[in-house]
Amino acid sequence: MKDMDPFLELIEEYHDQFYRYVYRMAWDTGKADDIFAEAVLVAYQNREKFQLGTNFRAWMFRILTNKCFVANRETARAFDSLDEKDIEVPARGGNEVYEAAIEDPDAFLGACGDEVYIAIRALSSAQRACLLMRVVEGFSYQEIANVLEMPLGTVMTHLARGRARLRRELAAYATAEGIVNEPIRLIATDDENKDIADHGS
Amino acid sequence: MDRDELRSAYLDGELSVTEALAYEKSLTEQECAGLIAERRFEASLGETIRSDIRCPDPLWHRVKARIRDEHRVRFMGVGWRWGAIGAAATALVLISIIVPEALRGQTAFLEPVASLEALRQDADVPADLNAVAHFLASHKMALTLRMTPTIRETDSHTHQVTFLGARERKVGSEKVVQLMYNCCGTPAVVLLSHQNTEVADRILRASREQRIQASRRVGSYVVGLVSKHHAPVLLRLVGQT
Numbered sequence: 001m002k003d004m005d006p007f008l009e010l011i012e013e014y015h016d017q018f019y020r021y022v023y024r025m026a027w028d029t030g031k032a033d034d035i036f037a038e039a040v041l042v043a044y045q046n047r048e049k050f051q052l053g054t055n056f057r058a059w060m061f062r063i064l065t066n067k068c069f070v071a072n073r074e075t076a077r078a079f080d081s082l083d084e085k086d087i088e089v090p091a092r093g094g095n096e097v098y099e100a101a102i103e104d105p106d107a108f109l110g111a112c113g114d115e116v117y118i119a120i121r122a123l124s125s126a127q128r129a130c131l132l133m134r135v136v137e138g139f140s141y142q143e144i145a146n147v148l149e150m151p152l153g154t155v156m157t158h159l160a161r162g163r164a165r166l167r168r169e170l171a172a173y174a175t176a177e178g179i180v181n182e183p184i185r186l187i188a189t190d191d192e193n194k195d196i197a198d199h200g201s
Numbered sequence: 202m203d204r205d206e207l208r209s210a211y212l213d214g215e216l217s218v219t220e221a222l223a224y225e226k227s228l229t230e231q232e233c234a235g236l237i238a239e240r241r242f243e244a245s246l247g248e249t250i251r252s253d254i255r256c257p258d259p260l261w262h263r264v265k266a267r268i269r270d271e272h273r274v275r276f277m278g279v280g281w282r283w284g285a286i287g288a289a290a291t292a293l294v295l296i297s298i299i300v301p302e303a304l305r306g307q308t309a310f311l312e313p314v315a316s317l318e319a320l321r322q323d324a325d326v327p328a329d330l331n332a333v334a335h336f337l338a339s340h341k342m343a344l345t346l347r348m349t350p351t352i353r354e355t356d357s358h359t360h361q362v363t364f365l366g367a368r369e370r371k372v373g374s375e376k377v378v379q380l381m382y383n384c385c386g387t388p389a390v391v392l393l394s395h396q397n398t399e400v401a402d403r404i405l406r407a408s409r410e411q412r413i414q415a416s417r418r419v420g421s422y423v424v425g426l427v428s429k430h431h432a433p434v435l436l437r438l439v440g441q442t
Contacts, residue, residue: 161205
């Protein structure tokens with residue numbers, strides 16, 4: 001039993017983080033419990049592969065991420081073809097650009113309620129993984145790149161596009177629901193400037 | 202790095218000092234305000250997500266228990282391991298005997314009866330309309346039964362039908378009512394069940410898989426025909442009151 005306890009203790013220390021990540025990553029939150037349990041067991045079975053002194057959280061997040069992708073074929077497909085999905089420009093009107101000015105983030109989040117999670121779930125798997133690891137778990141870009149086994153530049157792209165999409169979704173919701181009463185200050189991003197230029201708007 | 206990526210990396214503090222200064226210089230006042238708002242928004246978002254979900258305790262206890270079980274099995278001695286294998290083999294043999302037996306009990310009502318004599322002897326209720334009506338009522342079934350000596354299946358075939366009585370059979374925790382017929386010299390059983398029950402599901406599934414002759418819904422009931430003789434029209438003898 002001696003060699004089990006330290007590893008289990010390590011998992012126990014972070015298990016809420018792991019569960020939270022799975023819950024937000026899984027397309028079907030009803031499967032979160034199973035994915036989490038399976039990932040932890042797999043980690044335990046492979047504990048000899050973990051080198052003490054290295055980044056345990058990153059090691060675990062790689063297993064958790066893989067399990068999330070495997071558990072959801074749709075998500076996995078999105079992950080496989082993420083470039084294609086990310087390049088896709090959402091339909092907009094002629095002069096529509098995005099980014100809501102958020103004066104009071106707490107109040108804004110409270111007013112948006114579950115819409116925030118809906119907007120996060122609307123991101124591609126890779127964008128969601130990057131955003132959750134960065135914004136919620138505080139991973140550095142390099143750590144995220146190691147977990148997802150992708151180049152640092154790709155992580156940056158996913159984060160930038162994920163953020164832009166999140167802003168856009170929430171701004172659209174806030175405007176439609178009258179949460180943002182003040183005129184929304186809008187800033188066009190590079191992608192949109194290009195898009196506008198391409199269409200001669 | 203495009204401007205969006207630059208902005209994102211700046212927010213995350215992932216730019217070098219030189220890059221960050223250059224980026225700051227390039228910002229308009231509006232962009233600057235947007236960045237400040239976004240940084241505050243993300244800090245709030247991170248905090249909200251961090252605090253809204255925890256691993257449910259029962260789940261964590263289950264996972265820990267599984268890990269401990271796994272650890273125990275893994276570190277059992279060879280003797281223990283053989284013992285466990287022996288126990289598993291014994292359990293497998295027992296399961297292979299017990300499970301099919303239990304399943305047979307649950308599906309026996311879907312198998313055709315071998316002889317008319319067996320059917321006659323098994324009737325709980327005689328072939329009497331009033332008696333059958335009471336019997337159905339006692340099962341909370343608002344159904345009527347039509348008696349007829351013949352019933353036409355197709356233009357070229359008319360079944361000779363004799364009602365032999367009714368009975369009930371247990372299927373797991375539920376009951377199925379059976380109307381028994383002699384149809385052209387072959388035993389035929391019409392199964393009656395309330396819809397949305399396990400028995401009804403089994404009847405419908407068996408019919409879809411062609412393990413029984415036919416099934417249909419009659420109001421809030423499901424009826425099915427079990428016989429070696431193809432006579433689905435028999436199901437039309439049952440109607441809802």
